[in-house]
């Protein structure tokens with residue numbers, strides 16, 4: 268404490284000087300919010316002062332709101348004035364809600380009861396032998412349910428034998444990166460802008476070549492001009508622009524793959540959510556010979572499950588499984604069985620219908636709040652998924668706006684953060700995880716922050 272609160276202990280006015288030294292230490296956050304101060308008796312002994320002096324200083328700082336006296340836990344540094352003001356102005360800071368963060372479903376909708384029933388059923392019925400190290404691709408019974416679901420809902424053309432269950436789409440990308448690298452690929456093309464996470468997962472093994480996206484999705488002509496022989500695409504709902512890969516582009520992409528021996532890596536990350544029409548089927552269903560299909564339960568259920576899947580042409584699939592085995596000997600079995608049970612009993616479909624209804628309303632609420640607070644600013648992305656893009660005026664600093672918003676408890680992502688190259692500024696805004704009222708309030712705060720930016 269002596270070092271933390273230096274002050275002159277000689278002469279008159281020592282209580283005032285101790286108070287001032289403590290005040291400075293709190294303001295400069297050398298004494299951080301929540302830190303417990305020594306008892307008045309201990310501090311007095313420590314500093315060689317009478318206890319009354321310390322009591323006087325503590326009482327003054329308690330009166331100022333800088334310290335809090337808690338029965339049983341002593342005297343504690345209060346949250347800083349700055350933090351308290353920010354929290355009062357922005358309830359999101361205090362609650363840690365981060366509204367507008369893209370890519371996250373409403374975790375409050377997680378079907379806990381259905382999941383518990385599914386898990387219970389599985390834990391009671393799996394055989395002892397099922398609890399052994401299993402097939403690194405995941406139990407066959409799980410993959411059968413998944414294959415049936417993907418065929419029915421995404422028009423995928425695959426069987427259980429083609430699938431490997433992974434720890435989220437993230438692991439599928441990481442595994443595939445290794446396989447392609449071992450296969451002699453040095454680069455992988457990827458939509459620009461695109462997912463930062465996916466780029467990172469691939470960048471461990473490969474150089475990622477950005478290929479531009481326009482209103483029709485990936486520019487296949489630009490892809491053809493690169494040396495890449497593998498490309499990551501999000502055809503159903505491009506991340507982050509939200510466009511759909513146009514039919515002519517789909518055809519051109521498949522033609523590119525067949526002509527060059529190229530590989531289409533289809534990230535079908537949020538395809539279950541389409542609000543104005545049925546989603547288009549996946550590219551894999553049309554071209555299984557040249558497509559690796561990657562999916563995830565992160566957007567439909569919860570990222571915490573770490574449940575994803577990959578289907579690949581046989582040549583790649585066997586090596587994906589070798590890597591999967593060498594990395595983790597396979598994923599958690601009981602969770603996979605519970606997921607399969609949810610698929611088989613219709614619990615997954617019921618949950619998706621419920622989530623879809625909520626997200627459609629929330630998207631509408633976000634769009635109308637943006638209309639109100641950012642008049643004239645275009646909103647990009649079809650009515651699908653969990654996010655949209657707010658276009659900012661040319662020259663706007665989207666990274667600065669996203670950083671200022673983050674400091675106020677909001678979660679938008681700058682479009683520039685999703686790029687390797689220069690491009691028009693914008694914000695990627697998620698809407699699934701918050702109510703219409705919360706979104707309206709978040710957009711009002713965002714507009715205020717935008718006006719206050721230099």
Ligand SMILES: Cc1ncc(COP(=O)(O)O)c(C=O)c1O
Nearest residue numbers: 370435436437462506536563565
């Ligand atoms: C474009 C994209 N693909 C895939 C994923 C899913 O990743 P995971 O299944 O590892 O949670 C995300 C999640 O943020 C994403 O944004």
